[in-house]
Amino acid sequence: MENRSFTTAFTVDRTPEQTLAAILNVRGWWSEDIRGRTEKAGDIFNYRFRDIHRCTIKIKSVEPASKVVWRVVDNYFSFTEDTTEWKGTEIVFDISEKGGATEVRLTHVGLVPEYECYDACTGGWTTYVNGSLKALIETGKGNPNVGEPMNETEKALAV
Structure with a gap:
């Protein structure tokens, strides 16, 4: 059976180690509104974009300079009938050397065309x-969404 999960990839002129460091810097490329730790296996973080999308992600594994696997343990979409569509899916970042460059391949395992959010x-x-993460790797500056300002309690609890 063919893999119908979503995949995208790009190549950069950086080392696999630099690339892994950027992937783990989730606030630098996805959202500044990430709560929790994002560096090692077992870490759990929460993503939120307004009242449109919230999810809790557990880092399942980090293999030095080669792979990161996230597991979506909870999800909410405001715009789909099944608000939990991502729950139980995995987001896999494969890092490999290709002809003197580094390829990053993201596969969102379980994100299939039948999903309303696809x-x-x-x-x-x-x-x-392909935009923000690649820019972070290449230039040191990504384009994450800014999110909403934290209140004082959230600032104190932020890691």
């Missing part, structure tokens, strides 16, 4: 991965 989600991943 078009919006694949467009979002393409923007954040």
Whole structure:
């Protein structure tokens, strides 16, 4: 059976180690509104974009300079009938050397065309991965969404 999960990839002129560091800097390329730790296996973080999308992600594994796997443990979309469409899916970043450069391949395992969010989600991943993450790796500055300002309690709890 063919893999119908969403995949996107790009190549950069950086080392696999630099690339891994950028992927783990989720606030630098996806959203500044990430709550929790994002560096190692077992870390759990929360993503939120306004009242449109919230999810809780557990980092399942980090393999030095080669792979990062996230598991979506909870999800909410305001715009789909099944608000939990991502729940139980995995987001895999494969890092490999290709002809003196480094390739990053994101596969959102379980994000399939039958999902109501598919078009919006694949467009979002393409923007954040091929645009913002790639820019972070190449220039040190990504283009994450800014999110909403934290209140004082949230600032104190932010890691």
